[in-house]
Amino acid sequence: EPEVTQTPSHQVTQMGQEVILRCVPISNHLYFYWYRQILGQKVEFLVSFYNNEISEKSEIFDDQFSVERPDGSNFTLKIRSTKLEDSAMYFCATGGNAEAFFGQGTRLTVV
C-alpha cells in the first residue's frame, strides 16, 4: 500500500539553527500539506502546496517557514532560526479530492 514517508523520524537541534524536514509523498498525489502538533495539543494546519506553489497558509506559517519541492519527488519544510516553541511533531500529508494521507511525522526537539 502506498504511503507517505517522512525523514528524519526525530531531530534534535539547537535553538537558532535551521532544520529541514523531508517528506516523500504518494507518487500520483497533487496536493501537499504540512501540519504541526505540539505535545498534547491539536493538530494545526501550517501550509498547503499545489502546482509548485503555496495555495494556503495559516497564521503560524510566518517568514520563519518555507516549503518547496526541490526535485519533483521530495516535499520539504524548512524552519529557519528555530525557537524552543517550535518543538512539536510535524506531519506531512498528501492527497486530493478531500482525503489526506499522513506520514508518521518528524518529532522536532529544539534545545
Add this chain to the structure above:
Amino acid sequence: SQQGEEDPQALSIQEGENATMNCSYKTSINNLQWYRQNSGRGLVHLILIRSNEREKHSGRLRVTLDTSKKSSSLLITASRAADTASYFCATLRNSGNTPLVFGKGTRLSVIA
C-alpha cells in the same frame, strides 16, 4: 469554541464495551473524517463521511453525521486493548485543496 471539538476529552472503558466519541463543528463542511493516533505516532485515517451521508460503517466502526446539529459521532463496538489511542475528528470545508481542521481529540483507554 473551535471547529471540530471532540468530547469527551478522555474516555476509559473495559475491553468488550462500546466506546462513543462525539465531535461538533461550526462551519458548513464538505466532509468529516476521523483519525486515530497512537501515542507519539502518526495519524491513521479511519473513515470519511460526506455531508450528504448520515451514517457509515467500517468493521467495528460506525460514524454518524448530523449536519443540522453540526455534529458527528464515532462508535467503536466490542473495544479491544489495541484500540487505546487518541481519536480526532477533522472537517473539510470545501472539496479540493482546502486543509483539514482538527479537533483536540478524545483519549480512549481500553482496559483489558
